[in-house]
Amino acid sequence: xxxVLLLPEDLVAPDHARLTGRRLAHxxxxxxxxxxxxxTVGLLGGKMGRGRVLRLDDEALELALTxxxxxxxxxxxxxxxxxxRPKVLNRxxxxxxxxxAARLVLLNAWKVEKAYWASPRMKPESLRDQLIxxxxxxKDTVLPDLRLARLFRPFVEGELPELLAGGxxxxxxxxxxxxAPKVLVAPVTLALGPEGGWIEAELHSLGKAGxxxxxxxxxxxxxxxxxxxxxxxxx
Amino acid sequence: xxxVLLLPEDLVAPDHARLTGRRLAHxxxxxxxxxxxxxTVGLLGGKMGRGRVLRLDDEALELALTxxxxxxxxxxxxxxxxxxRPKVLNRxxxxxxxxxAARLVLLNAWKVEKAYWASPRMKPESLRDQLIxxxxxxKDTVLPDLRLARLFRPFVEGELPELLAGGxxxxxxxxxxxxAPKVLVAPVTLALGPEGGWIEAELHSLGKAGxxxxxxxxxxxxxxxxxxxxxxxxx
Numbered sequence: 146x147x148x149v150l151l152l153p154e155d156l157v158a159p160d161h162a163r164l165t166g167r168r169l170a171h172x173x174x175x176x177x178x179x180x181x182x183x184x185t186v187g188l189l190g191g192k193m194g195r196g197r198v199l200r201l202d203d204e205a206l207e208l209a210l211t212x213x214x215x216x217x218x219x220x221x222x223x224x225x226x227x228x229x230r231p232k233v234l235n236r237x238x239x240x241x242x243x244x245x246a247a248r249l250v251l252l253n254a255w256k257v258e259k260a261y262w263a264s265p266r267m268k269p270e271s272l273r274d275q276l277i278x279x280x281x282x283x284k285d286t287v288l289p290d291l292r293l294a295r296l297f298r299p300f301v302e303g304e305l306p307e308l309l310a311g312g313x314x315x316x317x318x319x320x321x322x323x324x325a326p327k328v329l330v331a332p333v334t335l336a337l338g339p340e341g342g343w344i345e346a347e348l349h350s351l352g353k354a355g356x357x358x359x360x361x362x363x364x365x366x367x368x369x370x371x372x373x374x375x376x377x378x379x380x
Numbered sequence: 381x382x383x384v385l386l387l388p389e390d391l392v393a394p395d396h397a398r399l400t401g402r403r404l405a406h407x408x409x410x411x412x413x414x415x416x417x418x419x420t421v422g423l424l425g426g427k428m429g430r431g432r433v434l435r436l437d438d439e440a441l442e443l444a445l446t447x448x449x450x451x452x453x454x455x456x457x458x459x460x461x462x463x464x465r466p467k468v469l470n471r472x473x474x475x476x477x478x479x480x481a482a483r484l485v486l487l488n489a490w491k492v493e494k495a496y497w498a499s500p501r502m503k504p505e506s507l508r509d510q511l512i513x514x515x516x517x518x519k520d521t522v523l524p525d526l527r528l529a530r531l532f533r534p535f536v537e538g539e540l541p542e543l544l545a546g547g548x549x550x551x552x553x554x555x556x557x558x559x560a561p562k563v564l565v566a567p568v569t570l571a572l573g574p575e576g577g578w579i580e581a582e583l584h585s586l587g588k589a590g591x592x593x594x595x596x597x598x599x600x601x602x603x604x605x606x607x608x609x610x611x612x613x614x615x
Contacts, residue, residue: 374612
């Protein structure tokens with residue numbers, strides 16, 4: 146937690162926050178802060194700054210706030226990711242937030258097992274928790290726009306062309322030999338397939354929607370590794 | 381497991397392997413293979429190819445091998461990573477292998493807790509298991525050269541300048557404002573700090589050894605995310 150992310154309900158006054166639970170425990174046990182210390186803080190959806198510790202004990206962390214910095218700009222990036230296994234999902238969602246994607250779409254695909262959608266980790270509050278962990282890691286306050294697309298075709302045929310908005314659309318797929326475009330017109334939409342990859346019909350639909358294939362080379366990377374490598378390459 | 385990695389002791393003949401344990405369980409339960417199916421296989425440190433399933437039951441997986449492809453080339457990259465928390469270590473080591481780094485150095489640093497070195501995950505056989513998982517993920521057969529540097533100064537002052545070998549040396553550190561070099565002379569040596577970062581004295585030593593600072597921008601990324609983003613950017 147490189148930034149303590151404050152929720153509106155934490156504010157007892159505009160310049161005074163009171164925290165309990167996970168963040169209290171983290172600041173005590175990991176930061177090992179003391180009264181008078183300054184922590185990096187930010188208000189969800191708002192500014193960042195410093196919080197001077199007024200109180201820190203079993204019950205609460207109280208902070209005097211100075212919020213005077215803008216959060217880092219988002220990347221003009223929509224990530225469209227086929228729902229990964231629950232074990233991997235949390236890390237992918239947190240990584241997407243920490244890398245600064247403006248929007249994250251979790252999409253169904255042929256090789257996404259139905260059980261993945263039923264996982265408690267796919268619940269909106271659980272996904273939001275992971276996005277928040279990503280923001281706390283990266284020192285950001287602005288949640289990416291999160292969308293769950295349970296039906297592949299209506300999303301890809303109906304919504305995706307609009308999301309592209311005249312920018313660059315790419316779909317990661319091994320074996321095509323297609324390199325990253327030299328000139329990248331923002332916004333960028335980047336689709337990453339499930340374990341086992343996209344099927345041909347899906348690639349066809351994604352292509353019709355305006356996404357060009359992008360080959361990452363002979364190495365097959367885990368979703369969260371491929372995601373970070375692509376963001377590093379493109380931005 | 382996108383490639384079944386065969387160890388020399390799995391070979392009952394040059395073209396015939398017999399596997400038990402983890403890989404047997406994975407091929408049965410995840411791949412759900414059947415007799416006659418072909419799997420992507422590779423011999424540790426050697427060639428890759430196909431393995432036709434001759435037998436698959438509770439006891440063993442037997443494969444008829446055709447090993448006729450070279451593994452993908454390694455990146456001319458030495459990663460020097462401050463030992464991360466045990467919880468994170470396995471993912472970092474596997475990611476380094478899957479990304480194709482030729483060499484991985486796990487280095488001590490001021491903000492590396494002593495207990496990290498005592499973790500069972502730092503044992504050579506455990507680290508090797510993670511490297512193998514990374515190779516199986518990426519479809520590679522060649523282990524990166526792994527080095528444990530328990531003493532910062534002897535490694536950085538004595539060995540690091542030689543490892544650089546006239547190539548490009550970079551040390552990731554936030555707040556320096558230094559962008560990635562436009563021209564990258566291989567080999568590349570890339571150092572990534574611990575949670576909390578390098579201390580000034582360490583940065584000074586790394587600089588004297590020939591590593592230039594590299595700023596990843598305002599977002600602080602987890603080690604495995606930063607690692608992948610940097611490899612994606614540089615290669």
